[in-house]
Amino acid sequence: MTRRNGHNPELVIRHARVLDPSTGLDGVKDVRIVDGRVGEVGDGLRGIRKIDADGLHLFPGFVDVHAHWRTPGREDEETIESGSASAAVGGFTGVVMMPNTDPVVDKPVVVSGLLRRIERESRVRAYVSAALHVGLKGERLTEMRLLKEAGALCMSDDGLGTQSAGVLRNAMLYAHSAGLPVLLHCEDHTLATGVVHDGAVAALAGVPGSPASAEDVATATALVLAAETGAKTHITHVSTGVSAALVRFFADRADVTSDTTPHHLTLTDGLISSLEGMYRVNPPLRPEGDREAVREALRDGTLDFVATDHAPHASEEKELPLEQAAPGFLGHETAFAALHTELVLTGKLPLPRLVGAMSCAPGRWVGEGGSLVVGSPADLALVDLSEGWTVDRESLSSRSWNSPYLGRNLTGRVVGTIVGGELVHDRTGARFGIRA
Amino acid sequence: MHSRDFLTLEGTNRKELREILDLARDVAEGRLSKPLAGKTVCLAFFEASTRTAVSFELAARRCGADVISLSEKGSAIVKGESLVDTVVTLDSLGADTIVLRHPAAGAARLASRHIGAAVVNAGDGCGQHPTQALLDLCALSEAFDGFEDLVGRRAAIVGDVLHSRVARSVIPAFLGAGMDVALVAPRTLLPLDTDAWNLPILPSVDAAMEWGAEVLYMLRLQNERMTGGSPRIPSVAEYGAYYGVAQRHLRRGVRVMHPGPVNRGVEISGDVVLNEASLIPNQVAAGVALRSAVLTLATGVAHEVAA
Numbered sequence: 001m002t003r004r005n006g007h008n009p010e011l012v013i014r015h016a017r018v019l020d021p022s023t024g025l026d027g028v029k030d031v032r033i034v035d036g037r038v039g040e041v042g043d044g045l046r047g048i049r050k051i052d053a054d055g056l057h058l059f060p061g062f063v064d065v066h067a068h069w070r071t072p073g074r075e076d077e078e079t080i081e082s083g084s085a086s087a088a089v090g091g092f093t094g095v096v097m098m099p100n101t102d103p104v105v106d107k108p109v110v111v112s113g114l115l116r117r118i119e120r121e122s123r124v125r126a127y128v129s130a131a132l133h134v135g136l137k138g139e140r141l142t143e144m145r146l147l148k149e150a151g152a153l154c155m156s157d158d159g160l161g162t163q164s165a166g167v168l169r170n171a172m173l174y175a176h177s178a179g180l181p182v183l184l185h186c187e188d189h190t191l192a193t194g195v196v197h198d199g200a201v202a203a204l205a206g207v208p209g210s211p212a213s214a215e216d217v218a219t220a221t222a223l224v225l226a227a228e229t230g231a232k233t234h235i236t237h238v239s240t241g242v243s244a245a246l247v248r249f250f251a252d253r254a255d256v257t258s259d260t261t262p263h264h265l266t267l268t269d270g271l272i273s274s275l276e277g278m279y280r281v282n283p284p285l286r287p288e289g290d291r292e293a294v295r296e297a298l299r300d301g302t303l304d305f306v307a308t309d310h311a312p313h314a315s316e317e318k319e320l321p322l323e324q325a326a327p328g329f330l331g332h333e334t335a336f337a338a339l340h341t342e343l344v345l346t347g348k349l350p351l352p353r354l355v356g357a358m359s360c361a362p363g364r365w366v367g368e369g370g371s372l373v374v375g376s377p378a379d380l381a382l383v384d385l386s387e388g389w390t391v392d393r394e395s396l397s398s399r400s401w402n403s404p405y406l407g408r409n410l411t412g413r414v415v416g417t418i419v420g421g422e423l424v425h426d427r428t429g430a431r432f433g434i435r436a
Numbered sequence: 437m438h439s440r441d442f443l444t445l446e447g448t449n450r451k452e453l454r455e456i457l458d459l460a461r462d463v464a465e466g467r468l469s470k471p472l473a474g475k476t477v478c479l480a481f482f483e484a485s486t487r488t489a490v491s492f493e494l495a496a497r498r499c500g501a502d503v504i505s506l507s508e509k510g511s512a513i514v515k516g517e518s519l520v521d522t523v524v525t526l527d528s529l530g531a532d533t534i535v536l537r538h539p540a541a542g543a544a545r546l547a548s549r550h551i552g553a554a555v556v557n558a559g560d561g562c563g564q565h566p567t568q569a570l571l572d573l574c575a576l577s578e579a580f581d582g583f584e585d586l587v588g589r590r591a592a593i594v595g596d597v598l599h600s601r602v603a604r605s606v607i608p609a610f611l612g613a614g615m616d617v618a619l620v621a622p623r624t625l626l627p628l629d630t631d632a633w634n635l636p637i638l639p640s641v642d643a644a645m646e647w648g649a650e651v652l653y654m655l656r657l658q659n660e661r662m663t664g665g666s667p668r669i670p671s672v673a674e675y676g677a678y679y680g681v682a683q684r685h686l687r688r689g690v691r692v693m694h695p696g697p698v699n700r701g702v703e704i705s706g707d708v709v710l711n712e713a714s715l716i717p718n719q720v721a722a723g724v725a726l727r728s729a730v731l732t733l734a735t736g737v738a739h740e741v742a743a
Contacts, residue, residue: 140667143674166666170624174668177622177639228628 009035011421012047016058016382020372021356031058033378036421041372051416051428053382059355060370061093061124061379061417063362064332065183065259066158066236066307069095069126071117072110073102078312078399080114083332084122086310086398088425090332091381091414094125094362094369095310096183099136100159106131106142108150115151123424124417125379127153127366132171132182138162141171144178153366154181158236159282161187161218165225172231181232181365186218186243187283195323197269197284205273207322212240212290215283219243227254234365237309239264239283241293248302257365259307260294262335263404266342267291271404277318277325278402281311284327298357299349305361306354308335312400330403334391336383338405340412351385382416382428389413439532439554439736443544444564445605448612453573456729457583460574463732464725470500471732477501478531480523481558482538487696487720488558488568492535495727501735504531519543520550527551533735536560541601554734562599567727568695569605573613574722575715576651579691587614592644594620594679595655595703598627602695603655607633615651620644620679624668625661640678645685652681654694654703672702680705686713693719 011033018029018041030045031038069083078086087095097114099105105114111128118126130152134140136159144155155175162168162184175182191214196202198209219235223246226233235258238244247258269285279285286294297303308331317326336358343349359381363370369379388411393401417425462468477496481489489505496503506526519538526534533554536544541563548555559565577583591610597603597619610617618636619626620643630637638644641652657675661668669675676682681692682705692704692714700706708714 134670140662141670143670145678146674164666170666170668173623174670177624229623 009421010039010047010049012045012050013053013058013380013382014045014050016053016056018058018372019352019355020060020360021352022060022360022371023373025372026352031372031380033418033421036378038372038374038376038378040374051382053428055384056415057383057385059091059381059383060359060363060372061381061419062091062336062358063094063366063369064092064308064310064335065096065234065305065362065365066098067095067310067332068098068100068312068328070312071101071114076399077314080117080121080126082397082399083310083312084124084126086330086332086396088123088417088419089397089414090334091336091383091417092124092332093379093381093417093419094127094366095332096127096129096153096366098156098158099129099131104131104135105129105152106134106136108143108146111147111150111152124419125368129154129156129158129183131155132157132175133162133167136160138164138167141174144175144180148178148180152180154183154234156183156185158183158185161185161189163189165221168221169225169229172225172229172233176229176231181234183234183236184222185236186215186222188214188218191217195280195284195327196272197286199269199287201269201273201287205275207272207275210284212242212286215240216242216246219246223247223250223254223256226250226256230255234258236307237261237264237283238297238303239286239294240290244293244297244302248297251302257304257361258302259305259362260298260303261309262306262331262338263329264291264294265298265306266338267404272322275322277320277322279404280322280325280327281329281404282327295343295348299353305357305365306335306339307362308332312398313402314400318402328402330396330398330400333396333398334403334405334410336381336414337389337410337412340385341410345411378418378421380418381414382418383412384415385412387411387413387415440734441544441548441554442556442566442730442734443548444557445566445569445608445612446564448608450612450614453570453609453612454583456570456726456733457574457577459729459732460570460722460726463728468499468728468732471737472496472735473500475501475532475735475737476504476530477533477535477731477735478504478506478526479535480506480526480537482519482536482543483559485537485559487723488537491723492558492727492731495724496731498724499728499731501731519547523547523551527553533731535731554736556730556734559601561601563601563604565601565605565695567723567730568602569609570730571722571726572606572653572693572695572719573609574726575693575718576691578718578722579715583613588616589650590616590618590648591651591653592618592620592638592641592647592649593653593655594641594644594681596625596657596661597621597655598625599658600655606653607635618644618647618649622669622679641681641685645687645690650690652685652690652692654681654692656695656697657699657702676702676705679703681708683707686711691715696720
């Protein structure tokens, strides 16, 4: 990481409303950071370097287990530098990079190469997911144990579902032996033949639809195999009520966790009536009923956390008719603000649950961050819950601008992101300054 | 003496193993003279085999038996005759012992239920391969200080346990001899219920050495485990790194075994195959005497051991 070692390793954040749902901590406190870790949480702490955070909330930094930084291969869309800058702007202190790059992250040398570049170029902690199958083809297993030794955190064929249950089962068994979790994009390609959700909006618009069953059938297969093999399994971007119910059924029958995305929690397939390529995403935006079910599943803890599926695309891949556009949205910079605006401010989701779902639970999953317990890495997000802002193409830190929230007014903004005690995103300067 | 089937080593015990091994030693030391003179041994191989078939044939001939060989090609089997009908025919022709190799587990047991002749299982599918495990015990007893010396020694069985009839015989044989046994394999090459044998599962040959293995019993990895429609292993490089035996494992006293044929550079690195730690030649060498002993016991002749 490009976090520079400060001359003075101590930093005190004063008078922030400190919220850590993992411990139940919630109150105006001072936090002292020592040697990149949470050193002390208390009242009246003094220090030479300090941030006065009156009126701001302090959360454990957000962790995103699902992001595409397009490196290697599509550095025109995102790089480790720009992706991590985008993450830092959104309050994310840890991000898992998906392996569907060019070349695919399916060899140990690609993992070690990426980790070296992350060390140099990333502003936040970044982790590498390696591919479950060579070339993401769902045929030959990757060298999972050698990939793990090279530093891979988990295995995933994200972007594609594994089409043969027999092949997937072997991959899960082998990953289990290798001590690696699998992160599964659940999609049956024999059912997913369209480009948007197969519903009334698609019917009226005349755009080919993919039914919810394309996700549900594959989710059911993955969960049954998780229960049978004992493999540690994460189901990513759950977007339907049926899939959420399946996850609920298997919660105590398998070693399974799951996430859903900010866009599936806030948007519906109503947007596709615009026929704009911008709104193509996979899994597709769903109708109101699914959005409601997914919200409820996040609220009640069935879905463990939020992951953004940050998927930058060049404008030539998005400024197209729906059927020709590439699927995917930017996610890092708007995740917290969109969910705060749409779910917390409307009373649909308590703030501690949102923070738990963006910080604590995914932090536990990656094994780092997501906690303000003394001794934890000082990975923090300072947030102004009252600041309104407009999502503006020009001000995004990503190299791409395919956010479905462009032009929207959101409330709640990350004003400071701290990774290992270093400020990697700082909008406090203008207002508070770091007083040396 | 009565004829006796050799179908499985599941549930075998020290006394039984000892009897067979003692007789094998008598054979090897030339103390048995043509025990099967006037008897007919039929080799019925429903599946390709070279070393096992040759070893049985040599054993039967050295014991003085008349030998009939029936291979899959050139027999009624290719005409679609069923296993049971074939062995009943052989029985009716007067075979005293039928040595059966078949691609399906349980074939030897099924055959034995329909005929009076003794059945010796020479390998049935992923089921059992009892004479392989018995000759392994012969070779091990010689390498250590006799059968009694095996008690408490640790053996790691490494590789494709799931598809191995050798493993299904070697496990009860080694346990019956009083050895401690662990399995070393990824879950794709183990039964789904990894507690099926209630044995420790270790993640690598290195871990087996830490566990204190004195015997590394390497199983053959079939190529189709990597390339078939549903691969279970990523690559030779990864398999070799964790489930292959290399020079570094050959610390003093460890013995390497393999039922053959070896994939050099996969389960055993090339420079280990003929290393002095390797018992592979000893295993092959023990085969004829052990199979002579098994055929003698199976046929049920009163064998006189010269003093």
